[in-house]
Amino acid sequence: MAEEITVRTTAELDSARTLAEGRRMHAISSAVRYALLAGVGFLMLYPLIWLIGASFKTNSEIFANPGFIPSEPTLNGYIDGWRTSTPYTFATFFWNTFLIILPKTIGTAISCAAVAYGFARFEFPGKRILFATLIATLLLPNVVTRIPQYLLFRDLGWLDSFLPLWVPSAFAGDAFFVFMLIQFLRAIPRDMEEAARVDGANTLQTLIYIVVPMLAPALISVCLFQFIWTMNDFLGPLIYLSSVDKYPISLALKLSIDTTEAFQWNRILAMSVLALVPALTVFFLAQKYFIEGISTGGVKG
Amino acid sequence: MGGDSKYLGLAYVAPYIAGLLIFTAVPFVASFYLSFTDYSLMRPPQWSGLENYTELFTRDRTFRKSLSVTLLYVFMTVPLKLIFALFIAYILNYRLKFINFFRTAYYVPSILGGSIAVAVLWRYIFADAGLVNMAITAFGGEPVNWFGDPGNALFTITLLRLWQFGSAMVIFLAALQSIDKTLYEAAAIDGAGKWHTFVYITLPLITPVIFFNLIMQMVQAFQEFNGPYVITEGGPLKSTYLLPLYIYEEAFKKFHMGYASAIAWVMFAIIMVLTLIAFWSSRHWVYYAGDKRS
Structure with a gap:
């Protein structure tokens, strides 16, 4: 009897000891992690x-x-850099960037929402094949299609305009966004939509009044990503825009590296800071949409 | 939605179908055709058979250099970035306070990374007298010739990509957080150490995400343009002259549209082969635990 009690106490002591040790290990491990992360x-x-x-x-x-x-x-870097060595100031380049982004983002949001709705909520002939092409486009490197696209836009007379930058996105051209919205829609129950249909709404009304509001967080993610990607886009404007008065910031920055006299480093750095401000502001105001967007688009893929 | 015509859905995906045909499918076929032609914008494309490809593989030394630089870049960048992203995600996934703060901080470079402004920044901090060399000399080291030395330049460009590991990390972190905690508890009861738990429980469960990140990062890495174009302009001695730079110069500077299409198709073929290898091998290493959909 007595023996049994002793045994139990030792065991308890042991487990208490490992517990304390575990806690200490945990504290050390946390400290190492924090130090590494910082x-x-x-x-x-x-x-x-x-x-x-x-x-x-x-x-x-x-x-x-x-x-x-x-x-x-x-402030010399900012003052001289803003003026640039061209007849235009950075105000023009910011305005051009805005002119590219706004129609492109609106076109993306509308077309991707409609297409995702079609894929997520309807059965139609050829759906499986079309969905497969969506995944294939996701993996297709743009390099392969770029040259014929350029020739197409040249034949349409669209070179040196914003049209080649706007139009493909208005046709749900960014497969990643369509895919992200489909994933999001699949996770939303259809009850509300079915109720609306019973009340006599047609599918377009259901899309606009029921689906779009529920899809809002994902749509915001789409717009934010498109905003930043377009802001960062360099190759598109480089290929399609040739007049300086249409340049967005990315091209203008490259131009100022090429044309600014040597040793005027602070001008280029100052304009780089300004070029990063819009993207940074948007990111910090709405970071949860970025994280959620990339997690839904990615994980379930 | 029963009463609807079975073609109603097609109406909603119509913009996608139109865009797919006009901006993807037709250009895709057209570029394949163009790769067998001699086409310099001055006169219509002339069929030249395999001439472009023969030129590429037998005589074009720039292509050979560019191809080997690209492969080196991809095989260096993608694994390093994935390992680093997974490592940081693993550390973050530990009931830490400020997890959101760190996640945000690490994600910032991914948001800005593709921009020209960051490429400019890279030029300055890795310049001979730039921030990085100032730091190295402050700790008593020898300054490094980051861009001037052909042996270093590609690595400096790689660092720019590694710096943007945040997007891959966010995806890894989401996957780690979705792992069922009871599995870890069961492993702990069985006496598994941290390393064993990671190798036999964590890794297998996130293989689908590793696979996804691997493919996406690879396709992206092959298309890297902004960094080398702005920072090193392909130099020195073409040591950072990645294939997209070569395609761009052939197509849009020299207007050799046929030849540039052939280079693009070689690159596409390489990406396809690597993707197919990844998909084929995924049967052996990607583990779909929660796949109840099928």
Whole structure:
């Protein structure tokens, strides 16, 4: 009897000891993780932080001071960079970027919502094959279709206009977005839509008044991604736009590298900061849509 | 929705069908045709048979260089990026506070990474007297010639891609978070260590996501353009002259549309073969646990 009690106590002591040890291990492991995460995070983000500081530095300081804070802060980079060496200012280039993004994003949202609705809620002849082409397009490198697309737009007389940048997106050309919306729609129960149909709504009314509001979070993700990707797009404008007065920011930045006199580094850095501001602002205001968007689009794929 | 015509759905996907035909299917076939022609915009395409391909594989030394640089770039970037993304996602997936903060911080470069502004930034921080060399000298090291040395330039471009591991990481993290916790508890009761748990439970369960990331990252890596175009302009000694740069210059600078199409098709064929290998091999290593749909 007594023996039994001793045995039990030892076992309890043992388990208490392993528990405490476990806790200590956990604390150490957490500390290591935090240190690692913070270190890697700092290494990754410091270039961006440095960029902001450097854009306020004098040209002689940029390659001399690895720190963030400028010793003699100046706005010259911003003032001279904004003016550019062309007859246009960066205001023109920002406006052009906006003119490319707005119709493209609206076209994407409308066409992708309709197409995703068609795929997720209807049966029709050829659906399986069409859905397979959607996945295939997702994997198809653009390089293969780019040259004939260029020839097509040339024959249509669309070169040096925004049309080649707008139109393919208005035909649900970005398979990734259609796919993301289909995944999202599949997860939404159809009860509301069926109720609306019973009440006499047709499918278009159901799409506009019932499906689109439920799809809103995913549609916002689509618009945000399209905004940022278009903002970053360089090759499209490079191929299709030839007059400087139509240049978006990405082309204008490349142009200022090529044309700015040597040693005027702060102009280029200052304009790079401005070029990053819209994307960064949108990302920080709406980051949950980005994370959710990429997780639905990706994981269920 | 029973009473509807079976063609109603087609009306909704009609924009997609039109776009698919006009902007993807027809150009796809057309570029295959063009790759067998001599076409320089001045006169209509002239059928030249296999001439472009023979030129590419027997005489064109630029192509050979560009192809080997591209393959090196892809085989360096994709595995490094996936391993790093998975490693960070694994560390983040641990009931840590501030997990959202770190996730956001790591994701920022992916949002900005493709932009010209970031390529500009890369030019400056890896310049001879740039931030990176300033840091290296501060710690007593020798400054590195990041872009001037053909042996380093491609690696510096690779770093720009690695820096954007955030999107792959977010996908990994979502997959890790969806793993059933009871599996870990069961493994712990059976006395499995961390490494065994990771190799025998975590890894198999996220293989579908590894597969997805692998394919997407590979297709993307083959098409890298902005970085090398802006940072190194393909140099020095064509050491960062990736195939998309070569295609761009042949097609839109020299207007050799037929020849450029042939290069594009060789690249497409390589991507296809690698994708098919991945799909074929996936039967042996990708594990679909929750696949109740089929």
